[in-house]
Amino acid sequence: MQLRHPAVGALGLGLLLTLGCTGADSGSNADLRPVVGVSIFPVADLVQTLVGEEVRVEVALPPGASPATFNVTPQQLRDLRRASAFFMIGGGLDEWLADLPEASGADAPIVRLSDGIQLLAEEESPEEEAHGHSGGSGNPHIWLDPILVRDEILPKLVEGLSAGFPNKSNEIGHRAQLLADSLSALDEEIRTILEPLEQRAFIATHSAWTYFAARYGLEEAGVIHAHPGQEPSSRDLAGLLDVARDHGIPCVFSEPQLGEVAVRAISTELSLPTFLLDPLGGPGEEGREGYFDLLRFNAAQLVKGLGGTRG
Structure with missing residues (x-):
């Protein structure tokens, strides 16, 4: 597992020097809402549902990009400098996000949503099976099971967001209850499809x-x-x-x-x-x-x- 993404480290060092002189939000039209950083879009959409439009949710991975080959951009580091929390899947999918708080200069905790979940084994190729090679740390694609999201991921999102925005904790909790009901309904809908x-x-x-x-x-x-x-x-x-x-x-x-x-x-x-x-x-x-x-x-x-x- 790669614990430090070289592109993050290299960009972070130079950018922090620049930000220290110019500031990340110096523009007159800067969006000054509180910020949450998230590695992938599906989780970001859930986070946005919980915090509402009063918080800006920044997704690191752009549409169409693969987590396996992703490189962080200087603009993303600027956007994430004021983040109050970071959410990542973990399990080897998005380890590059673990370096973003330090690289961007944000003083914020990181929540690994796969922590405590028994990950299923990754599918191995026929060649790996023939040679007895291991599939790694487990399959991280837990967000594609809406019941797993409801029972395991959603509570972690609520805990992390409530810690980052304590004045919104009641509102986040109420939205989480509605979201849990919607995830149950989605599960039934998918079964029907x-x-x-x-x-x-x-x-x-x-x-x-x-x-x-x-x-x-x-x-x-x-x-x-x-x-x-x-x-x-x-x-x-x-x-x-x-x-x-x-x-x-x-x-x-x-x-x-x-x-x-x-x-x-x-x-x-x-x-x-x-x-x-x-x-x-x-x-x-x-x-x-x-x-x-x-x-x-x-x-x-x-x-x-x-x-x-x-x-």
Whole structure:
């Protein structure tokens, strides 16, 4: 696990010298609302729901970017200098955020939302399985299970935000109760969307859907990118072709944060259509501009790709 992101450290040193002379909010039109820093959009959307528009929620990872290859920008460090709290997933997904408070000059705690959660094992490639290689620290994609969000992540968000904004703690608590009810309703909605599926096995671009699949009775039969940022080997692709044939996989799912070369190779070899799944969403991503819409979108895409009542 990478504990210090070199791009953060290098940017932070130079930028802090600049900020010390000029100030981060010297513009006449500066947004002077309190700030919370969050690594990924789905969590940021939940945080915004809890704190309301009186607090500015800054998302470090821009839409379409991959946490595995992300580099922090000087502007982001400026934006996060006044943050009262930072929220990250942990589990190896977004360790670069752990360095942001020091690099940006913010005096704020970091809340790791995966702490205390027993993470599921990461999907391994056929080559790793053959050599007995470990999958690492566990699968961090916990936000894609709305019940896990309700029961494990939401209480951590409430605790961290109430500590950062004690004058808003009652309001945050009330909004959290409403949000918990909405997450329960979302869970039921997703079950209804997925209910027609008979074909429940699928191949994903990477192992983002393990928790979602476990919650809703799906099978993530294989992943194309066992390590995001690295292309699969020829052995990996051959193994995935066998998996697809054995399970009668009807399509291949791509993701906007990762390349499509391997997806297209499998799709072409097996004459299968491709459909989009998106674990992160974000502003400007049609149908995926909020946490609830993001999960509805992915549930609907699974039904489209897997063929509804296809046997």
